[in-house]
Amino acid sequence: MRPFPQAISVVMRSFNEAWAIGDTIRELFAQDFDGEIELIVIDSGSSDGSIGIIKETGRAKLIQIPLGTYVPGVVLNQGAREAKHDWIVYLNADATPVGKNWLTSLIQPCLADPKFGAGFSRQIPRPDCKAVFAHDYDRCFGPERESKNWDHFFSMVSSITHRSVLDEHPFREDLQYAEDDEWTRRLAAAGFSIPYAIDSVVTHSHNYTVSQSYKRLFGDAKAMSAAGTAPPEKNLVLGWLADSLRDAKWCLKNHRLGGLPFATAVRLAQRLGRRDGNRAGRQVFQRSQS
Secondary structure, three states: OOOOOOEEEEEEEEOOOHHHHHHHHHHHOOOOOOOEEEEEEEEOOOOOOHHHHHHHHOOEEEEEOOOOOOOHHHHHHHHHHHOOOOEEEEEOOOOEEOOOOHHHHHHHHHOOOOOEOEEEEEEEOOOOOOHHHHHHHHHHHOOOOHHHHOOOOOOOOEEEEEHHHHHHOOOOOOOOOOHHHHHHHHHHHOOOEOOEEEEEEEEOOOOOOHHHHHHHHHHHHHHHHHOOOOOOOOOHHHHHHHHHHHHHHHHHHOOOHHHHHHHHHHHHHHHHHHHHHHHHHHHHHHHHHO
């Protein structure tokens, strides 16, 4: 078993999250952790007062990159290079730790396995989260999560890795979406473990519009297909109906039936985005193989 680390570097990505970043930084430094916490914030062009909040804390090394230049893998690798400690935590600016044991609970499951690659926290939605997305958080992170039966699942939002892993397996810098999925699939294929730290909890959620839902699924699916890791394409209508039935059951159980019409529209947009993204990504992959 690895020794418990005495120092941690936290890499935080920020863009126009003034509404959350102050709370996130305060909760980070309120953790029940006796060692040193180094905070590196990489901001990609915020204009909402985030920069002032970051500077006012007096706790962060701030790196600013020009608006429009953000590429996930580039920023994640840059944060790791800037970090002075070997244990590296990635924490989104709008992912606020819950309680004082978020950090130790994230670290602990990673110490026992010498082939540890990356670990990730549980996410619970914010109170204003729409039903369709709150259902997704239950499926992905809840105590009875469906994601444990999926072929692969990981989230970078609140996660941890070690410099030795990143030295051998850095993030790809040519993907605008799904960089965390591609990275951890690569780790798993190399024999690394990816523990889920269910007792490490952050509050985090987004209320996407229908068009944003399409765009996100298109981007993720295209990136995965272009990398050669996309699952087989399924029947769109049957998949949408299955999604909608799951949502109906969840909304009924949680007394949120008013959110069902919006959920059905989001699920259709997601299915269309996934289908179109898979097709676009396959073309990229085929060209790369020719």
